[in-house]
Amino acid sequence: MRDLLPTRRRPALPPLLCAGGLLVGAVVLGLIVGAADLPVRGVCLALLDELPFVHLDHGLTPVQYAVLMDLRLPRVLAAVTVGGLLALAGAGYQGVFRNPLADPYLLGAASGAGLGATLVIVYAHGDSVGGVPVVPLASFVGAMGGVLLAYAIGATSNRSGGTANLVLAGVAVAQFLAAAQTYVQSANTDELRRIYSWLFGRLSGIGWADLRMVLPYALLSTVVLVLHGRLLDVMSVGDEEAAGLGVRAGRVRLVVLLAASLATASAVAISGLIGFVGIVVPHLVRRFVGGSYRRVLPMSLLCGATFLVLTDVLARTLTAPGELPIGVVTAFVGAPFFVLVLRGTRKVDV
Secondary structure: OHHHOOOOOOOOHHHHHHHHHHHHHHHHHHHHOOOOOOOHHHHHHHHHHOOOOOOOOOOOOHHHHHHHHHHHHHHHHHHHHHHHHHHHHHHHHHHHHOOOOOOOOOOOHHHHHHHHHHHHHHHOOOOEEOOEEHHHHHHHHHHHHHHHHHHHHHHHHOOOOOOHHHHHHHHHHHHHHHHHHHHHHHHOHHHHHHHHHHHOOOOOOOOHHHHHHHHHHHHHHHHHHHHOHHHHHHHOOOHHHHHHOOOOHHHHHHHHHHHHHHHHHHHHHHHOOOOOHHHHHHHHHHHHHOOOHHHHHHHHHHHHHHHHHHHHHHHOOOOOOOOOOHHHHHHHHHHHHHHHHHHHOOOOOO
């Protein structure tokens, strides 16, 4: 747990600038790499041409321009959004639970999202209602419902404000919702392929409508989590000590949990289940910037976005012209790292 505690003051701006530069490079790489050949200069000029009062000759053919604007750009922006949100939510959960193994799916968000998506895939007639994609909407509602149910059970079972009962309630809710999802799948085997495609995570097919749907929730949860970095630093020394410094630990814990869950629900709503980002990225970030959440949270946001953009590039190039589910690639990277973290964790507070 030592790496969770703020140890010494380190400059914040250089790491943020470095992380921002890496993200820009990853985004450019994600836009030019793929089945269709897109020139770097043409892509950069085409993006600048979209700015107000800017008119540039990008030189792309109509087909190349359509590939860039209708396929690559929403996909890369989805990777930025999902990776950043999952890493940010992971850092927030780890701060609240003071546990380096906490992840965005801890409180039943994944199973709730899975059940919501499964129900819509099996029973809905069509992929959208009134122009709104129903699978992302259902998974968003399911994720938030799972988290709120776990929180309600945990809060009523543990009035002391601790976190152990909350985690146990999350485990129970997750198992129940997963069982319900399995039951629905077993009764509707014809739709299993679509369901598994969603459960393994995917960024292909994400459009501008999906991004617009989750953007307000993504922005709200990001602002709330980043602004609570200082309070998480204070809480890292213990609830009683934090209370002595004027911090209401229970209230901060509730706000961060809800914001992290909202970020998780926003991510899984458009991408399906993509594991390990929320564990791997915050841990790597701490190695470079220390344990202060004022640095860990924004750095996790930037590095998580970079990580998933690069992972998506691997997912669509390793087996080209085919494509691997991105959740499979993150699992190949994240599972060994998780084992290393587990072996290096001396004490777990749950």
